[in-house]
Amino acid sequence: MRMVDIIAKKRDGKELSTEEIQFLVDGYTNGSIPDYQMSAWAMAVLFRGMTPRETGDLTMAMARSGEQLDLTSIPGVKVDKHSTGGVGDKTTLVVAPLVAAAGIPVAKMSGRGLGHSGGTIDKLESFAGFQVERTREQFFQQVRDIGVAVIGQSGNLTPADKKLYALRDVTATVEAVPLIASSIMSKKIAAGADAILLDVKVGKGAFMKTLEEAETLARAMVDIGSQVGRKTVAVISDMNQPLGFAVGNALEVKEAIATLAGNGPKDLTELALAIGARMLVLGGLASSVDEGRGRLEEIIASGKAVDKLAQMVEAQGGNKRDVYEPDRLPQAGLTAQVTAQQDGYLAGIDAETVGHASVVLGAGRLTKEMPIDLAVGIVLHKKRGDRVRAGEPLATLHANDERLLQDALKDVAEAFAYSSEQPPEQPLIYKIVE
Numbered sequence: 001m002r003m004v005d006i007i008a009k010k011r012d013g014k015e016l017s018t019e020e021i022q023f024l025v026d027g028y029t030n031g032s033i034p035d036y037q038m039s040a041w042a043m044a045v046l047f048r049g050m051t052p053r054e055t056g057d058l059t060m061a062m063a064r065s066g067e068q069l070d071l072t073s074i075p076g077v078k079v080d081k082h083s084t085g086g087v088g089d090k091t092t093l094v095v096a097p098l099v100a101a102a103g104i105p106v107a108k109m110s111g112r113g114l115g116h117s118g119g120t121i122d123k124l125e126s127f128a129g130f131q132v133e134r135t136r137e138q139f140f141q142q143v144r145d146i147g148v149a150v151i152g153q154s155g156n157l158t159p160a161d162k163k164l165y166a167l168r169d170v171t172a173t174v175e176a177v178p179l180i181a182s183s184i185m186s187k188k189i190a191a192g193a194d195a196i197l198l199d200v201k202v203g204k205g206a207f208m209k210t211l212e213e214a215e216t217l218a219r220a221m222v223d224i225g226s227q228v229g230r231k232t233v234a235v236i237s238d239m240n241q242p243l244g245f246a247v248g249n250a251l252e253v254k255e256a257i258a259t260l261a262g263n264g265p266k267d268l269t270e271l272a273l274a275i276g277a278r279m280l281v282l283g284g285l286a287s288s289v290d291e292g293r294g295r296l297e298e299i300i301a302s303g304k305a306v307d308k309l310a311q312m313v314e315a316q317g318g319n320k321r322d323v324y325e326p327d328r329l330p331q332a333g334l335t336a337q338v339t340a341q342q343d344g345y346l347a348g349i350d351a352e353t354v355g356h357a358s359v360v361l362g363a364g365r366l367t368k369e370m371p372i373d374l375a376v377g378i379v380l381h382k383k384r385g386d387r388v389r390a391g392e393p394l395a396t397l398h399a400n401d402e403r404l405l406q407d408a409l410k411d412v413a414e415a416f417a418y419s420s421e422q423p424p425e426q427p428l429i430y431k432i433v434e
């Protein structure tokens with residue numbers, strides 16, 4: 001087999017065989033296929049697309065390119081959750097302990113933040129002493145003992161995807177839907193998921209800017225799931241404005257704890273229940289979404305959801321007091337407010353702008369190596385559709401550097417759009433694809 005023939009076949013819009021796809025993934029992973037040939041192939045895919053069968057084959061070849069977790073020693077249906085990334089998206093911090101308290105085993109690998117969207121692993125490190133690197137045995141044992149563990153992604157998982165994603169990033173081929181879908185799904189499958197719940201974000205702060213794009217990606221991933229025998233459901237949710245009020249690591253952890261205790265923002269609570277209830281259905285612990293939701297609401301009211309997070313924090317080296325007394329979490333030294341420039345209604349809060357401002361403050365990183373400040377970030381006081389009066393606080397910025405604070409203040413002020421009339425309500429969840 002020759003890579004040049006595979007490139008030509010895809011260039012001409014023909015369907016590649018399972019063997020051809022295996023050959024290119026193997027060859028690229030072991031270095032016998034060079035970057036320039038893989039780039040040409042990725043560009044051909046961008047223009048020509050891939051059939052569901054090809055996309056399924058690519059996913060499985062990438063999933064098999066490195067370590068694959070075998071979670072069979074953990075009893076129960078392992079349901080993984082993945083978000084395509086957003087601003088203020090702390091849903092995993094809520095959903096993981098919540099569904100674990102309901103009996104779904106959660107053995108989850110999560111990522112760090114990059115660019116304007118944050119990562120669960122960084123947020124968890126707001127708990128002093130929290131260990132995100134565990135041996136396989138420690139990871140599995142913790143899930144067997146308390147039902148939940150969230151750790152950093154193994155370096156050996158899907159090396160083919162790691163290499164291909166880096167190449168796509170510099171060859172303008174990230175946007176190819178079959179490549180995005182197989183990239184995400186290969187990681188979930190290699191991480192051992194029996195079933196997968198996807199939160200596909202759509203809007204200004206998301207990778208997918210339109211509902212149509214988000215639906216195409218969601219459909220591609222759900223189809224891959226059914227091709228490869230992993231039941232997959234996608235929730236398409238709004239990322240035009242940040243989720244909840246808090247953006248920034250420790251600030252988001254505090255908001256997640258409040259949500260687990262039943263005192264969280266309406267949108268975050270609603271999304272966590274919608275996702276969690278569907279995970280219960282996927283795991284066979286509820287026969288309908290309504291039943292699952294009712295169960296999760298009871299767990300929140302009973303205090304068991306917060307207790308589960310406390311157990312997880314303790315099992316991974318942190319102090320559970322930080323969960324019950326969140327003021328012990330990192331706090332920034334400086335604060336400043338952005339106030340409303342006029343009377344009226346908030347027509348929008350640009351999630352991407354707020355995300356970038358949080359990076360300016362030091363809450364996120366622009367390169368993988370950048371250190372982050374866990375304490376800093378932004379807390380909104382108003383959301384889209386709220387009535388505001390000139391001079392009223394719209395957001396509080398938490399910072400540890402006066403110059404960065406001044407820069408971020410300007411950015412955050414620009415994130416708010418005003419209107420003299422109340423804007424129409426925007427859905428939080430646009431669609432469920434299954």
Ligand code: URA
Nearest residue numbers: 165179180181183184
């Ligand atoms: N996230 C991924 O993991 N892969 C992509 O290709 C895009 C977003």
